[in-house]
Amino acid sequence: MIPEDELLKLENQLCFAFYACSREITKLYRPILSKLGLTYTQYITLLALWEKDGIGVKELGARLYLDSGTLTPLLKKLESQGLLTRTRSKADERNVIIELTDEGRALKTRAAEVPAQLYSGAGLRQEELEPLRAQLQSLLRKVDEAVES
Amino acid sequence: MIPEDELLKLENQLCFAFYACSREITKLYRPILSKLGLTYTQYITLLALWEKDGIGVKELGARLYLDSGTLTPLLKKLESQGLLTRTRSKADERNVIIELTDEGRALKTRAAEVPAQLYSGAGLRQEELEPLRAQLQSLLRKVDEAVES
DNA sequence: ATAAATTAGATTTTATACAATTTAATTTGA
DNA sequence: TCAAATTAAATTGTATAAAATCTAATTTAT
Numbered sequence: 001m002i003p004e005d006e007l008l009k010l011e012n013q014l015c016f017a018f019y020a021c022s023r024e025i026t027k028l029y030r031p032i033l034s035k036l037g038l039t040y041t042q043y044i045t046l047l048a049l050w051e052k053d054g055i056g057v058k059e060l061g062a063r064l065y066l067d068s069g070t071l072t073p074l075l076k077k078l079e080s081q082g083l084l085t086r087t088r089s090k091a092d093e094r095n096v097i098i099e100l101t102d103e104g105r106a107l108k109t110r111a112a113e114v115p116a117q118l119y120s121g122a123g124l125r126q127e128e129l130e131p132l133r134a135q136l137q138s139l140l141r142k143v144d145e146a147v148e149s
Numbered sequence: 150m151i152p153e154d155e156l157l158k159l160e161n162q163l164c165f166a167f168y169a170c171s172r173e174i175t176k177l178y179r180p181i182l183s184k185l186g187l188t189y190t191q192y193i194t195l196l197a198l199w200e201k202d203g204i205g206v207k208e209l210g211a212r213l214y215l216d217s218g219t220l221t222p223l224l225k226k227l228e229s230q231g232l233l234t235r236t237r238s239k240a241d242e243r244n245v246i247i248e249l250t251d252e253g254r255a256l257k258t259r260a261a262e263v264p265a266q267l268y269s270g271a272g273l274r275q276e277e278l279e280p281l282r283a284q285l286q287s288l289l290r291k292v293d294e295a296v297e298s
Numbered sequence: 299a300t301a302a303a304t305t306a307g308a309t310t311t312t313a314t315a316c317a318a319t320t321t322a323a324t325t326t327g328a
Numbered sequence: 329t330c331a332a333a334t335t336a337a338a339t340t341g342t343a344t345a346a347a348a349t350c351t352a353a354t355t356t357a358t
Contacts, residue, residue, distance in 0.1 A: 024165050176346085244323095
């Protein structure tokens with residue numbers, strides 16, 4: 001049990017550890033991704049699309065935990081860079097289907113180097129951090145459940 | 150060792166687990182903090198100041214891993230809410246000293262309820278997550294080192 | 299069949315984030 | 329000692345984030 005006076009200390013907050021870690025990790029990616037002309041959010045959006053494209057903004061947002069207010073301008077930006085196309089679905093015109101272009105697919109080859117560069121640059125070992133990643137995924141599911149309810 | 154085709158999968162990225170967790174946790178705080186009239190970033194800024202105020206923007210930013218471009222408008226906002234004052238230091242006029250007002254200090258009492266509300270609302274136990282928090286702190290130090298270098 | 303409800307995206311507003319530049323003040327070194 | 333270097337904030341520009349609202353399209357329930 002954490003005593004009263006320790007309760008609000010910054011370093012005792014799990015939320016702050018996440019918040020600060022997330023931003024510092026993003027900083028680590030910045031110089032690596034800038035060589036590909038991508039920001040961090042654009043990168044994870046492409047990670048999702050390399051796994052599965054031809055989907056609507058809604059499904060993409062669900063996988064990234066991002067909503068249309070964030071994705072619409074970001075996808076327009078990637079479209080203007082020629083990495084993907086945005087097309088209204090004929091079956092249901094409310095849907096905008098996101099599809100990678102050849103150029104967008106080709107970028108995956110160059111991106112394949114990113115994880116190794118990231119880990120070695122920070123002196124980290126991916127294998128060692130695998131249990132942590134699994135733990136975070138499970139916490140993410142739990143928190144997401146609480147947010148949705 | 151993660152095989153080639155698994156390398157770029159979204160769910161295998163530690164960075165994405167951090168990124169998504171951080172944003173989902175922030176969402177969990179939103180309804181609780183809105184009762185205090187605070188955003189999440191304002192809340193952690195106050196956590197830092199409740200521990201130690203009378204400091205400059207630089208030192209505050211170092212503790213929060215935030216720079217002046219983020220803090221200046223945020224601190225002006227909290228100043229306009231009457232929670233703190235921003236005063237040029239007489240010893241060195243380049244420094245803007247941040248000091249809590251009585252109202253700012255008083256808010257700490259109401260904020261003392263926040264962590265418990267957060268954890269119980271999400272069905273989490275603070276004690277159980279303590280080892281995770283410690284692990285993140287240590288990773289944060291390591292990543293920060295790599296970012297600085 | 300058609301009004302009501304729902305759904306998908308886009309837009310608007312507010313609030314972060316951070317790099318890069320600018321301004322003002324202080325410190326340092328020849 | 330005083331020009332050069334350094335430092336602290338503020339400002340500017342670009343890119344997220346997310347709530348709230350809006351528009352258009354589709355579904356549904358009667």
